[in-house]
Amino acid sequence: MRAEVRKNEEQRSVFGRGIRIIVSYVRMHPLPFTISLVGGVLYSAATVASTIILGRVTDEIIYPAFRSGVNTRTLWGGVAALVCVVAVRAGAIVLRRYFAGMTSYRMQASLRTRVIERYRDLPLAFHRSRPAGELLAHAEADVQAATDVLNPVPFSVTVIFLVLFAVISLILTDPLLASVGLVILPLLGLLNRFYGRTVEPAATAAQQAIGEVSAIAHESIDGALVVKTLGREDSEVSRFDQRAAVLEQERVRMGRLRAAFEPAFETVPNLGIIALLAMGAWRLSTGAVTVGTLVQLVSLFQLLAFPMRMIGFVLALIPRAVVGRERLQGIFVEPSSMSTPEQGADLPSGPVGVSLRSVAFSYGEHRVLNDLSFEVAADESVALVGPTGAGKSTLAELLVRLADPDKGTILLGGIDLRQIAPGHLRQSAAVVFQRSFMFATSVKDNIALDSGASEEEVVDAARRAQADDFIRVLPQGYDTVVGERGVTLSGGQRQRIALARALARKPRLLILDDATSAVDPTVEAAILNRLRAELNTTLIVIAYRVSAIALADRVLFLEGGRIQASGKHGELMSFAPYEAMVRAYELGAGASRVRAGR
């Protein structure tokens, strides 16, 4: 019993939250919503008016016609009124539906825009902490769930007017017959409420069962190869069948509930009509009402049955909307990225030096960089070396301000990173990641990417990245579309295009974060040599291959969040921890990076 009470309260609060959400939506797009409401009120009025006209047509045209005849003017007038009022009603429905759709689609667009703006402004760490699928689901499924409820809202709100108009017209025509309506209408309301409550948990359970079926399908089919090698097809099928059986059971449970309630929504008004006819016949025999009144009331009841169900539709959609909206709220309240200066400073021209002063950085509890200080002179080329998890990639991100350090300062060309105008920083400092992302556009555009680089500059950058040769033999050369729906490139080719992308910006600080790992080692060495010799830039390379490391002017050995040693590769080889690590690269991870041949 107490559990029941708690459940009710919970539901009420979901309902309350749902109403608040709907109100907030309406505030954002009041105009289409209002027009839709006007359509709904007009619809309600026209619906009740049409029954009144039907009644009068019966009394003043049909019945007289079969007795004594009727004059042509009355006849045409009646017919015209009938057609007109329904035309108005049809127009009102169009108005209501169209603008209800507009409200909900506009709201969808607003929420979706807000989601992507959040994605744009949130720190990279946020993106890292969530799978891409989840981020997509927020922008698509959650937005849809959060806004679907808006579609039937204007209708269901204006059903209140319909009921109001209906009750008034009932009472005005015949208070005694009105009593039938006054019994039926609340009964329908109760039935709606009861239905909503009973079907909701069943619907939730079914939804969950679908989720589980789909999770197993995903996992099992993705792992089909392993399933086969282990000979586990049968047990996978029975695992799937178990879930499918639960889903069947839940769906059938819901279907039975629906089977019990759905027909009732027709049966109840029909029984009302029968009662009305029985009572009406008696009122008619006493001369208290006319046949027209009866016709009017019967058709009113017929027209009421469907709209009354709308309230139920909205109630059914509310929990989904609340869940969807609250999931989005989770994104909206995430703390934003770092602040940017309004009027930022510009960097000195030419290659810029880097200097770190007591920089510390943590991911949550995990301290990655600890009191880190070092200097890289302008035009110097430095290799950053260290075991996995030493914080090399984090450092690369801090250097181009993809995140701010928790403590300490980073200076670029002597200026605090936080003081540099963001646009200027992006032009001057470029990082190339190991995982090279290709946009679904042409090779040319992938390299230029809004940098304003000319065609020649693009080709020049590609040449320096040793990418020009293979780009030229692509089906459409530089215009070949790559990315998810385009030509598939090998990892090494993608990395070279990503490098060209950085070079096209003529950076004054270039950071390569394991950016040539999939490129053939001899090609890698050639690229790095050229970059060092020809490019007027400060170069910081994070690499695993000895060949790449040895090319640098200086090697920084990073371990435990600090620089443990610094010097030429040859010199450092006498430092035992460094030597051990480099040897490990050679034997293990380093060698594994050679995808035989490419």
Place this chain on the structure above:
Amino acid sequence: MMRSMRPASAEDPEVSPGLDGAWNVLRRGLAESPELRSGMLYTIALAVVSTIGSLALPVLIQQVLDRGLGGNQEPRLGFVLWVCALTAVVTGAIYFAGRAAFARLTTSSERALRTLRVRVFAHIHSLSIAEQTEQKRGVYVARVTADVDTLSHFLEWSGVSWITGSVLIVGTFALMAVYSWQLMLIVLVSIAPLALILRLLQVNLLSSYDLVRTRVGQTLSEISESVMGADVVRAYGLDERIDRRLKGAIDRQYRAQMRAMKFQAMVFPSGNFFGAVAMGAVVLVGVLFGPSWGLSSGRLVAFMFLVNLLTFPLAEMAENFDQTQTAIAGWRKVLAVLDIPRGLEEPSPGVILPEGELSIEARGVEFSYTGGLPVLRGIDLDVAAGAHVAIVGETGCGKTTFAKLLSRLADPTSGQILVGGVDLTEVAPEARRRAIRMVPQDGFLFDGTIRANVAYGRSGAGRADLADVEAAFRELGLEDWLEWLPQGIDTRVGQRGEDLSAGEAQMVALARAQIAEPSILILDEATSAVDPETERALSEALRRLSEGRTTVTIAHRLSTAEAADWVFVFDQGRLVEQGCHADLLSLGGRYTDLYESWLGNTQLHA
């Protein structure tokens, strides 16, 4: 994962014969799901009865007006009460008929859908890997989830409303004809334009929904791109570009949705409007000519209610059209999966392989994926029992495919593979699984504990217990790692093993192979980089795992090739060189090229 998020836009190019056209799909679908057919006639009969029941009300009105209160005679209240009571009983009965019909329909269609879902799922697992390319997997998942769910909606709503809707329309017209065939014709003529208008709306709706789907797909692509490339977007300050593209896509989607809305908003009201036109025509003609046709006033009033009854199913059927098309398309796709031939026929009972180390022979093996170019072009090779061999070659040279054929994940398109002198296609499936174990590249794990995942490794008789699983880790020298885990052997690995690092997942995959104690081990070396520490543990485990077994390693590292007894070099689906490492090097051919590129890494140091 990303792929499955996308709307499946690429249709299967090969639609099975017999699945073209909606009727064929329907016929085939019913044939495949006997659960749907059993008792279907009874269910339909119930639905029809409950539909025809809605005609009772207009009849009641007519009876009350004409015979109860009609004409000049005294009102017969007794008669009115009697017919009202009768109709009330009929209405009650209709409720139960409707309820029963609906419940039966749900029960049988859900049962049918479950069977279909599971059958398709089982069929997918029975397909040869020739049909299991990466792209196809996402499609298969959609088939057993979203596509079957569309069907469920169709079977329980739209499908049945086609039947009830047409019964109601036909029934209403029939009753109209009884009252006055002249007026019925009038109604027919006045609502005729509706058919045309609904058809027009329909065509426009279909094309606008198509556009909406395309736009939704485009928005998703744009969002997915901005999310997947978040680091590049930030590092290169591409905010404006992304903003411009995303907002453009969102706006285009909105406009497509509103275009569809324009037509959608008109479907119902147009039914309403033509209902009113018909009503007006009925009143006009009925009043002018009714008396001379012998019509009564009650019948004319009843006629008006019949017209009212007509408009709802007409509009509903127009809206149904779209859903039906979607459902049929979904059904077709689901059924088409069943038509993909099973790749492998297992021999029964099949030959049992001898114990101990086994040799491998390939004779003229060719292979191509369905609809693809040849991947293997005539491979002939011998692996002695107990030998450790490596297969090397560039990405796409066919070495991984060859490994799959060795464990019979698919059969060669031509040629044969012999294991211990027995044709692989004649080996009993159980014996094959015990003797040959393949460890795929990604070490895919199932959601569950490490222990359960390793225990999966031993199928059939003699299920592995805790001690066996622990022994497997110990034998591979991985017990330290296991101890280091928070929950040890009962640590959960997450979906697809994603809670573990790539290296850790591989360790579990190796233990899973170890526990099976196979005679032949096929290793597809992982390419994913792991830290040196893990790398060392893994290579040690691999060494122990392959001890005393015929081992074929698909090598991505030349150090593995260097250590092998014999090396096969694949190039574009052909075996181009073979020999031991040293001999191959002195040959100065393909292998030398591969080796030199590897040397590029160490020469500076050495």
